[in-house]
Amino acid sequence: xxxxxxxxxxxxxxxxxxxxLNVSYDVFKALxxxxxxxxxxxxxxxxxxxxxxxxxxxxxxxxxxxxxxxxLNTKGHDPSYGLIDWLDLHIFKRYxxxxxxxxxxxxxxxxxxxxxxxxxxxxxxxxxxxxxGWMYQEHGKKMRFGTKLWGSLVKLLIGRNPSLYSYQxxxxxxxxxSLDDTLRRYLRTIRPLCNDEEYHRMVxxxxxFRETIGRKLQRYLWLKWLISxxxxxxxxxxxxxxxxxSPIMVNSNFYGLDTAYxxxxxxxxxxxxxxxxxxxxxxxxxxxxxxxxxMVQNLIPLxxxxxxxxxxxxxxxxxxxxxxxxxxxxxxxxxxxxGRWYKVFLFYKDNLLQxxxxxxxxxxxxxxxxxxxxxxxxxxxxxxxxxxxxxxxHQTYFSTGINRSSLEAIEKAAFILILxxxxxxxxxxxxxxxxxxxxxxxxxxxxxxxxxxxLNFIISKNGVVGIxxxxxxxxxxxxxxxxxxxxxxxxxxFSYDELGNTRxxxxxxxxxxxxxxxxxxxxxxxxxxxxxAQAKNLYENVDLHVYVHNAYGxxxxxxxxxxxxxxxxxxLQLAHYRDxxxxxxxxxxxxxxxxxxxRTETVRSCSIESSQWVKSMENPTVTKNExxxxxxxACDYHQQQYRDAMTGKGIDRxxxxxxxxxxxxxxxxxxxxxxxxxxxxxSTSQTPVTYDDQHLKRLMAKNPDVVxxxxxxxxxxxxxxxxxxxxxxxxxxxxxxxxxxEDLIYFHISSNRSAPETDSKRxxxxxxxxxxxxxxxxxxxxxxVDGFYEHKKI
Numbered sequence: 162x163x164x165x166x167x168x169x170x171x172x173x174x175x176x177x178x179x180x181x182l183n184v185s186y187d188v189f190k191a192l193x194x195x196x197x198x199x200x201x202x203x204x205x206x207x208x209x210x211x212x213x214x215x216x217x218x219x220x221x222x223x224x225x226x227x228x229x230x231x232x233l234n235t236k237g238h239d240p241s242y243g244l245i246d247w248l249d250l251h252i253f254k255r256y257x258x259x260x261x262x263x264x265x266x267x268x269x270x271x272x273x274x275x276x277x278x279x280x281x282x283x284x285x286x287x288x289x290x291x292x293x294g295w296m297y298q299e300h301g302k303k304m305r306f307g308t309k310l311w312g313s314l315v316k317l318l319i320g321r322n323p324s325l326y327s328y329q330x331x332x333x334x335x336x337x338x339s340l341d342d343t344l345r346r347y348l349r350t351i352r353p354l355c356n357d358e359e360y361h362r363m364v365x366x367x368x369x370f371r372e373t374i375g376r377k378l379q380r381y382l383w384l385k386w387l388i389s390x391x392x393x394x395x396x397x398x399x400x401x402x403x404x405x406x407s408p409i410m411v412n413s414n415f416y417g418l419d420t421a422y423x424x425x426x427x428x429x430x431x432x433x434x435x436x437x438x439x440x441x442x443x444x445x446x447x448x449x450x451x452x453x454x455x456m457v458q459n460l461i462p463l464x465x466x467x468x469x470x471x472x473x474x475x476x477x478x479x480x481x482x483x484x485x486x487x488x489x490x491x492x493x494x495x496x497x498x499x500g501r502w503y504k505v506f507l508f509y510k511d512n513l514l515q516x517x518x519x520x521x522x523x524x525x526x527x528x529x530x531x532x533x534x535x536x537x538x539x540x541x542x543x544x545x546x547x548x549x550x551x552x553x554x555h556q557t558y559f560s561t562g563i564n565r566s567s568l569e570a571i572e573k574a575a576f577i578l579i580l581x582x583x584x585x586x587x588x589x590x591x592x593x594x595x596x597x598x599x600x601x602x603x604x605x606x607x608x609x610x611x612x613x614x615x616l617n618f619i620i621s622k623n624g625v626v627g628i629x630x631x632x633x634x635x636x637x638x639x640x641x642x643x644x645x646x647x648x649x650x651x652x653x654x655f656s657y658d659e660l661g662n663t664r665x666x667x668x669x670x671x672x673x674x675x676x677x678x679x680x681x682x683x684x685x686x687x688x689x690x691x692x693x694a695q696a697k698n699l700y701e702n703v704d705l706h707v708y709v710h711n712a713y714g715x716x717x718x719x720x721x722x723x724x725x726x727x728x729x730x731x732x733l734q735l736a737h738y739r740d741x742x743x744x745x746x747x748x749x750x751x752x753x754x755x756x757x758x759x760r761t762e763t764v765r766s767c768s769i770e771s772s773q774w775v776k777s778m779e780n781p782t783v784t785k786n787e788x789x790x791x792x793x794x795a796c797d798y799h800q801q802q803y804r805d806a807m808t809g810k811g812i813d814r815x816x817x818x819x820x821x822x823x824x825x826x827x828x829x830x831x832x833x834x835x836x837x838x839x840x841x842x843x844s845t846s847q848t849p850v851t852y853d854d855q856h857l858k859r860l861m862a863k864n865p866d867v868v869x870x871x872x873x874x875x876x877x878x879x880x881x882x883x884x885x886x887x888x889x890x891x892x893x894x895x896x897x898x899x900x901x902x903e904d905l906i907y908f909h910i911s912s913n914r915s916a917p918e919t920d921s922k923r924x925x926x927x928x929x930x931x932x933x934x935x936x937x938x939x940x941x942x943x944x945x946v947d948g949f950y951e952h953k954k955i
Contacts, residue, residue: 197511199490202448209324209450216327217286217320218279227271234267241270282318283331289315290461291333293755293808297801315460324450328462332757335393336809337386340379343815344371346805347836350765350812353744353772363835370832378819381826385818391758393814396821402633403483409476410545410612411699415637415897416602417628417644417848417884418595421588423871424624425652426661429580430523432624432651434516434663437494437578439650440618441513443643444472444575455642455754463754467635471643474615474634475572478544478552485633488573495574495677497609498526499582500538502677504570509671516655516663518671526580526674536681539689542608545699546692554692558685567677576616579609584623587882595707599885599909602627603705607696616640624661626651628884636761637884638752638849646856648879653860656867702915703887708908708925710932716903721939725900726803726847727796730766731774732935733896736927737843738775741918745842748889751806753814762811764802766845770795778934789938842893848883850899877902885909892916894924 212220233240245266253262295308304312320327344367352360386392402413426432446452447468455463473488496503503526507514514522543551559568571577585598602619604610610617610629617629626648630640658664681689715725730749738744747766753759774791777783805811820833857879861868873879883899888911895911908928912919 202490205449209326213324213327213329213450215276215279216323216330217282217318218275223272223275226275227268230271230274231264231267234263241274245270286315286318286331287333289318290331290755293804296804296808312460319460323454323462325447325452325454325465325468326450328454329465329757332462332464332755334386335391335753335756335759337383337392338810338815340371340375342810343812344375346810347812347816350768351746353767353769354746363832366832366835370830374823374828374830375819378822378826378828381822382818391756393753393818394758394760396818397760397814398485398633399482400821403476403485404481406548408546408548408696408699409631410604410607410610410696411703411887413632414603414612415630415632415884415886416599417630417640418599418602418882419587419626420648420652420879420881422878422880423652423873424588425871426657427623428657428661429620429622429624430520430527431516431657431661431663432626433523433578433580433618433620434520435651435655435657436618436620436626436647437507437519438514438516438655439647440472440576440616440643441507442650443646445513447471457755461755463752464757464759466758467639467754467760470634471615471639472575473573474631476613476631476633477572478548478555478613480549480552483548483552483633486572487634491573491575493570493574494576494578495571495611495614496523496526496578496580496674497541497611498580500533501526501529501531502537502540502567502571502679504574504675504677505578506672507575509669512668514671515665515668517665518667518669520663521667522671522674523580529674529676531676534679534681536686536689537677537679539608539693540679540681541611542689542693542696544612545604545607545610545696547695550688550692550695554685554688558682563678563680567679570675570677571611571614574614576618577611577614579605579617579619581605581609581619581621583621585621585625586623587625592707592709595709595882596705598625598627599707600700600703600705602629603885603887604696604700604703605629607700608693616643636750636752637846641849641881644881645850645879648881649857649860652871652879653857653864653867653873656864702913704912704914704919704921705885706910706921706925707882707885708910708928710906710908710929711904712929712932713936714902714904714906715900717936717939723793723796724800727799728935729847729898729900729906730799730845731771731792731795732928732931733843733845734767734771735775735778735931735934736924737894738779739931740924740927741842744772744775745893746839747843748841748845749803750846751803751811753807753809753811755807756809761814762806762809763813764799764806765812766799766802767843768795768798768802770798785938792935792938840890840893842890843896844886844889844893845896845898846886848897848899850880850901883907883909885911888912888919892918894919894921896924 215223230240230245234245239245245263248266248269249262253265256262257265289311292311295311298304298308348360348364348367351363355363382392389395405413443452452468454465457463470485470487473491475486477484477486492508493504493506496505505519505522505526507519509518543554555568559565581601583601585601586594587598601621605619610619612629613631615631615634619627619629621627628640628644630637656664718725718728721728730747734744734747737747744767749764749766751762751764753762770791774788774795777788777791816833816836820830820837823830823833857875861873867873871878880901881899883897883901885897886895886909888895891913893912893916895909897909899907901907908925910921910924910928912921912924
């Protein structure tokens with residue numbers, strides 16, 4: 162195993178015998194190649210930036226424009242109405258020959274004219290993307306002429322070969338709702354949560370707010386809206402994520418699990434090598450912007466800004482606020498195994514390691530008999546405890562010397578790889594073991610993860626994969642996109658040999674892993690142990706349960722002509738009412754990525770309509786037909802709320818920004834205080850399935866032997882088990898669900914053991930019963946397809 166001095170190219174010592182210069186040539190060459198790669202990457206990014214600036218135009222069309230202008234001019238036609246002659250006479254003839262000055266004048270005019278046309282096209286697209294009426298048309302109804310015309314214009318102007326960030330400049334700005342509309346919608350959402358006295362009190366507070374400081378705060382917020390690309394996102398990141406002083410483990414970070422249907426290998430280092438190489442391959446696609454932007458209905462682009470900080474990103478602790486740092490490039494990963502930290506280079510002579518070459522490096526780590534340094538084993542606990550304690554330790558003990566160098570190796574890594582020392586037995590027939598697996602990926606032992614890094618890839622001893630994601634840099638869909646790509650590349654493209662090892666023959670012997678060295682004083686170790694105690698108290702209180710619903714799925718819901726998401730949200734409302742005995746404030750995350758730099762908005766799932774339907778389900782005198790009618794109305798209203806949230810007409814982000822302004826201006830508002838401190842007793846989120854079927858089909862066609870070996874039918878075979886997050890309220894539930902296939906849904910339910918009102922397994926049973934009761938409503942309508950919707954093993 163390489164020693165610590167191999168981490169630097171030069172070691173310079175002055176002693177009694179004179180000057181001693183030790184050169185590590187391998188690392189020196191690695192640094193040279195790293196510099197060359199960074200230079201190439203910088204040039205590529207510059208070219209991509211120029212390409213995106215004129216998109217949906219193209220540089221070749223600009224060149225063609227100059228050629229056409231010059232050709233017309235030479236034949237006596239002047240498309241510039243005298244401007245070319247003026248440029249020729251007053252500018253270029255002073256410095257160039259007549260022929261050259263004429264050519265330059267034509268080039269300048271042709272380029273300028275093309276840029277103007279591109280700007281007009283971009284402005285038109287921005288206006289077209291600001292229209293969202295298409296979202297409100299009922300599914301299956303004949304499209305209105307105006308919407309058809311809008312769609313045709315978008316198709317005409319949108320361009321044909323966008324890179325990842327091509328549409329950023331033409332995405333509209335998140336609109337600022339009117340104060341009156343937000344207050345009206347807010348009061349409607351809390352009506353089922355309050356008795357008459359509580360509701361009238363909130364109406365009075367809202368009216369006082371509107372008539373006093375509300376207008377003033379709205380004007381200030383309008384100014385922020387006017388000068389920023391997104392009036393919410395920067396404050397949301399700063400105050401919701403980075404200002405929080407409580408542990409980010411469980412409270413902020415979220416997790417994702419492996420696929421249950423395919424177990425490609427049980428060799429830990431082989432699976433880790435494939436996953437890491439797939440992640441770097443994805444990062445390379447990001448760097449070259451070859452990944453296409455996600456499109457709604459293959460027509461409307463979603464904002465791609467969150468992809469920028471996916472790799473090479475870390476969260477740096479501060480006493481009052483943390484800082485999110487993104488490095489332009491990284492050539493290594495940080496690996497944790499049995500209490501020891503390593504730096505592993507992923508490039509050799511500017512070539513990305515192949516999985517078979519990386520597996521050799523990871524095997525070196527597994528076989529390394531070296532013991533952890535003092536304090537090293539539990540070092541990661543600093544990222545799991547209170548942020549202020551970590552900030553103090555960071556500044557005091559990790560700002561100089563060898564500790565700083567080793568910490569930078571972790572913080573500047575592309576991501577973290579955890580070679581876990583536990584096994585997880587997961588599969589279609591071992592669903593009872595999902596809970597332990599999910600808990601391990603969410604929090605581990607409190608010290609065997611680096612929760613500040615954007616991505617932690619966790620590989621169990623028997624080759625099961627998990628991912629832990631720091632939340633401040635982006636939301637779940639961006640990580641899901643990466644995760645699905647990696648699973649497809651890992652299993653279908655890279656794959657494994659008959660023994661479960663990586664395929665291929667090593668081309669060279671790469672740099673050995675570098676074991677990081679630490680000098681942890683006793684005072685620092687005491688802080689590490691204190692942080693670990695905080696983390697342990699937190700994660701031992703987590704009650705996490707993965708409920709697998711395989712009776713039916715979205716196929717049945719669509720047969721009933723109901724939105725699957727709205728259907729599941731109504732099931733959660735019914736389950737939660739039965740569990741708690743009352744209606745509670747419910748959070749569902751919706752995205753606002755139709756707008757530039759958009760992140761999320763809240764959909765308040767507990768509504769007047771949903772509460773009426775829930776009450777009908779608990780009232781035996783209400784007929785089945787009336788219950789169905791109320792359910793359809795509740796689902797329709799939920800869809801309406803979801804569309805409003807996606808199109809910038811949400812409630813909570815607007816009120817949040819008004820609250821931030823009131824704090825800046827040192828103005829107290831009883832109304833905003835009440836709104837911002839209401840507990841979300843039920844916090845929910847749907848994990849999207851964003852599979853690029855074309856990517857998977859290409860891989861399957863390329864590797865038919867692998868497809869046959871693992872029995873892969875389509876993308877459903879590789880859908881992950883989803884993921885989840887910790888409870889938001891101390892006495893509430895956190896529920897994440899993924900609609901995996903036509904007949905399979907995974908629910909990840911979290912709560913606190915210390916809360917007597919909650920029990921995650923009990924809530925899972927409530928969901929099961931609610932889903933059964935909802936299906937019973939449609940028995941007569943769906944009896945002819947019951948057999949089709951029985952669970953099928955893929």
